[in-house]
Amino acid sequence: MRIDLHTHSRASDGTQTPDQLVRAAKRAGLDVVALTDHDTSAGWREAEATAEEVGITLVRGMEISTKFAGKGVHLLGYLPDPFYPPLVAGLEAILEGRNGRVPGIIGKLRELGIDIDEARVHRLAGDPAAVGRPHVADALVDLGVVHDRAEAFARFLNPGRPAYVKRYAAPLEEMIGIVAEAGGVTVVAHPWGRGRTNHLDEAAFAALKAAGLSGIEVDHQDHDATSRKQLRSIAESLDLVVTGSSDHHGLGKTNHELGCNTTTPGEYDRLVDRAARAAADSGRATPAVVGA
Ligand code: AMP
Numbered sequence: 001m002r003i004d005l006h007t008h009s010r011a012s013d014g015t016q017t018p019d020q021l022v023r024a025a026k027r028a029g030l031d032v033v034a035l036t037d038h039d040t041s042a043g044w045r046e047a048e049a050t051a052e053e054v055g056i057t058l059v060r061g062m063e064i065s066t067k068f069a070g071k072g073v074h075l076l077g078y079l080p081d082p083f084y085p086p087l088v089a090g091l092e093a094i095l096e097g098r099n100g101r102v103p104g105i106i107g108k109l110r111e112l113g114i115d116i117d118e119a120r121v122h123r124l125a126g127d128p129a130a131v132g133r134p135h136v137a138d139a140l141v142d143l144g145v146v147h148d149r150a151e152a153f154a155r156f157l158n159p160g161r162p163a164y165v166k167r168y169a170a171p172l173e174e175m176i177g178i179v180a181e182a183g184g185v186t187v188v189a190h191p192w193g194r195g196r197t198n199h200l201d202e203a204a205f206a207a208l209k210a211a212g213l214s215g216i217e218v219d220h221q222d223h224d225a226t227s228r229k230q231l232r233s234i235a236e237s238l239d240l241v242v243t244g245s246s247d248h249h250g251l252g253k254t255n256h257e258l259g260c261n262t263t264t265p266g267e268y269d270r271l272v273d274r275a276a277r278a279a280a281d282s283g284r285a286t287p288a289v290v291g292a
Pocket residue numbers: 013038098131132133134149150151153154249252253
């Protein structure tokens with residue numbers, strides 16, 4: 001069983017349509033794939049139809065932009081009712097924040113003498129739930145200013161770089177609660193990514209567990225062997241589910257191929273069991289695992 005619980009499509013900042021992504025997951029030999037676009041369920045319907053057609057198990061999820069102690073944390077939410085009003089409102093605020101800062105980023109790039117405009121960014125992005133920095137990065141690649149997204153972030157778009165603009169993110173513990181009320185379960189995505197090993201420690205994870213957190217994404221390309229070992233031991237001591245995933249973005253991120261990290265069947269079963277319990281407790285109509 002090969003299980004990959006974190007991928008992106010063009011509904012956010014992946015480069016494949018949900019249909020192409022699910023077909024690629026099947027070709028890559030995955031048995032289970034989760035679609036977890038940033039802050040949206042917009043790709044779910046298309047992914048569901050393809051998963052049924054090609055015969056792969058699909059877990060519908062999302063990766064939510066949150067803040068904890070002043071720093072950004074990505075929260076994976078699996079199988080929530082996407083129509084639960086507080087969840088809808090929370091995601092809307094995040095998407096508006098992301099869309100709303102694009103003019104500011106473009107303005108800063110233009111001040112740097114780069115001839116970029118919003119129309120080009122939108123044309124390349126297609127129709128995602130929100131336009132973000134990755135789409136601005138794609139326009140910079142298209143203009144020949146940089147070679148790839150990574151260079152665009154390193155030179156212009158990361159915090160501290162000249163075209164960075166802040167945006168809104170939801171409070172982490174509140175969002176964990178909202179996803180639980182929506183009948184879903186949550187896992188902190190790549191908690192120690194980009195060298196941030198001091199931000200979320202065992203005490204922080206204990207508090208997040210008390211708020212309803214179910215798991216930690218341990219096996220991720222942003223974590224080295226030492227981080228993985230330490231995170232795994234935190235998860236074990238707090239009885240949190242351990243997941244592993246690719247965080248695939250199509251051509252948008254190199255070294256994140258489908259299935260490059262996976263979740264064990266045992267941990268996957270624990271996560272799905274917790275989701276079933278959350279769904280029952282919430283009394284809401286949550287999505288089923290497709291093909292389960
Ligand atoms: P935004 O939501 O507009 O703040 O953009 C954040 C997204 O950009 C993240 O979710 C990543 O998927 C992507 N991203 C961040 N850094 C990089 C990078 N160095 N290369 C490619 N994509 C990145």
